[in-house]
Amino acid sequence: MKSVAKKPDARPTSGNGRQVTKKAQLIKLLGRKSGADIVALSDKLGWQQHTTRAALSGLRKAGYEVTRATSANGGPAKYRILVASVVADDAAAEGAQNGA
Numbered sequence: 001m002k003s004v005a006k007k008p009d010a011r012p013t014s015g016n017g018r019q020v021t022k023k024a025q026l027i028k029l030l031g032r033k034s035g036a037d038i039v040a041l042s043d044k045l046g047w048q049q050h051t052t053r054a055a056l057s058g059l060r061k062a063g064y065e066v067t068r069a070t071s072a073n074g075g076p077a078k079y080r081i082l083v084a085s086v087v088a089d090d091a092a093a094e095g096a097q098n099g100a
Contacts, residue, residue, distance in 0.1 A: 026045060037075075064081050
């Protein structure tokens with residue numbers, strides 16, 4: 001008989017062993033001071049670029065203030081969430097809801 005190996009779950013876990021959602025990962029990446037561009041976000045999350053843009057729209061619709069800054073040298077636009085304390089509270093609340 002052939003043994004079938006299970007694929008490991010690629011999602012990172014938090015300190016308490018619970019899996020971190022893609023939304024929480026996106027919020028964390030956008031909460032950095034430098035922000036992130038669409039390509040970097042897509043690579044980190046394993047999404048296509050149109051999916052990443054849709055997720056940014058979803059965050060805006062959910063009440064997050066997502067800003068877009070273009071670079072002076074013609075590089076890709078960077079996206080950021082301005083209010084980090086609200087982001088941390090929401091990500092923690094989401095984790096508690098998913099685990100409870």
